[in-house]
Amino acid sequence: MAQLTMVKALNLALTELMHADSRVLVLGQDVGQDEGVFRVTEGLLQTFGPDRCIDTPLAEAAIVGAGIGLSFTGYLPVCELQFDGFSFQAFHQTENHARRFRNRTRGRYTCPMVIRMPYGGGIRAIEHHSEAPEATYAHLAGLKVVIPSGPRNARALLRSAILDPDPVIFFEPKAAYRAFREEVPDEPETMPIGKGVVAREGRDVTLITYGALVRPTLEAAEELADEHEVDAEVLDMLSVSPLDGELINASVQKTGRAVVVHESPRHCGVGAEIVARIVEKSLLYLEAPVKRVTGFDTIIPYFANELTYIPSAGRVVQATLETMKF
């Protein structure tokens, strides 16, 4: 067991799998000599050489497009895009090709690749470095969309994503990269993609979230318990596509109340899908309308004001109390 940050845990997942499976390649801008802008690819060039940890020209579409072609020739490429805000430069390769080849060729060609990118806000970065575009990707059938929340599940999910037979968008919450450490076991772990977990058990209300907001949501749950006698259950979805509707509805049917928390905009966000799933399967269990605590339907403010936009523990507490009083 070692105490690792998410950055180190992701690095561990890559290192382990690159040792175990020569099909795994890492490619992207600055992943080699510079070891990634957040150092997730530290040591990979040195250990595996320039044919397996490849510094590419600065061209997101070429990085993803090359990944697609590499996967056709039997490799398991892990593409790094430097920031989620730049992933749109490769969006057409992801939308037009990576997600479609299995269907297009009736399974003859598939894209067992991972597109990793730092995700979300909260690190005081300039424009295009703080977006949370998971709903955009979750809307694209053929992709899986994974968002870990801590070092241990990040390491396990990255392993699962690389070994997954389908293309996986792997969002790494920047705000959780180095914010805390966790015990990570020595043996490699996997976690099923498409399954969430109960991060805190509770009886009164279900708080549904993922990514960097799992921590403030857990803080909110503690405050609700300590100061308001509200026992909140917290779900960490881990994947937004596929989305674990079963977990959500089982919890909501137990508690009768739900609050959805995410940092991306509210309109057509993953929260809207979560609410729809609850309405479809658990309407008669509900004691109150489901609330959404989310980013707003605006462009995320520049970093001097970004924390106004990103949901805080305080906003979660307030929304939960309103739900409880309904």
Add this chain to the structure above:
Amino acid sequence: MPRETISIPQKLESLSVLAPDGKLDTDLEPHIPDDDLRRLYRCMLTARRLDERCLMLQRQGRIGTFGPSKGQEATPLGVAYTLNPDDWHVPTFRETAGQLWRGWPIDTMMLFWGGHEAGNAVPGNVNDLPTAVPIASQCQYAMGISWGLKLKGNQQVCAVYCGDGGTSEGDFHEALNLAGVQNLPLIMVVQNNHWAISIPRSAQTRSQTIAQKAVAYGIDGVQVDGNDILAVIVALREAIEKARTGGGPTLIEAVTYRLSMHTTADDPKKYRTDEEVSEWEPRDPLPRFQRYLQRKKLLDEQLEQELDAEIKAELDEAVRKYEAYKFDPTDFFNHMYAELTPELREQMQELRAYLGQIQSAD
């Protein structure tokens, strides 16, 4: 000295072997066995007849919108002929002749234009990608394929196509740039057919040639008469040999002309003159190759008649098979992921239940 001329160590050539008037450059003439020449001609003719048949089927509402390849058969056929079956062939959407040579069944190709995913079922014995619709984006995955081939070190190569319009897209440039940097076994064939729907070649780029764009990426570029299958084969043999032996990518500009419409959804009279089209008709690759075979005594009237009858029967049979194609209307769920997700399973059942209901109501 404040100003000096930069000398760039790259030459740029234009290549033709068999001129439109039948004049043959015997020094450049590639060696092609007689039997191969006959098979190539048969394939080129099949592509032309298939084109005509598909236009007719489209007019009769028996297939959907169709993009003809008329006049552009020589380039993809020359490319496909020169590749080995285990080399990679990455088409865009006007490479019918090349796909036929690679063994794509005619009825499969009709299924594509008839609106069925099954039209993209790649034959089992070749490393082919199916038709790519979005312009130039196939250049990127072809570059990735050639990268994989280089990493494996197995001397295979990858040939990819795009059009003159495609050279204005970023993907074309990113792929060539990366192929140059990594010295990949990629052969980029630009079918310069002079028209991107209604936009002429002159409005795509101010460059004198498309081949010269290779210079910017530090790779070799060559312009060939794309309606001269012999020239295409010569250029491809050189590019493939170079790629197999670690010499890196080549950009080949195949100068050709789209004699027909972009697709059945447009009318070329709206944007180009009949005079321009009639200037290109004498450069049509099919009669040019036909005369070459006639001169070599590989083709006579009787053989031509037999060929016509054989191809017609083949097309009739393909249309019959295409029109007899049966499919499960809920099969489209099955190839989204390696395994159906719970949500897709639920949606598929929902649709099946509805379809079952309306079927029993009938």
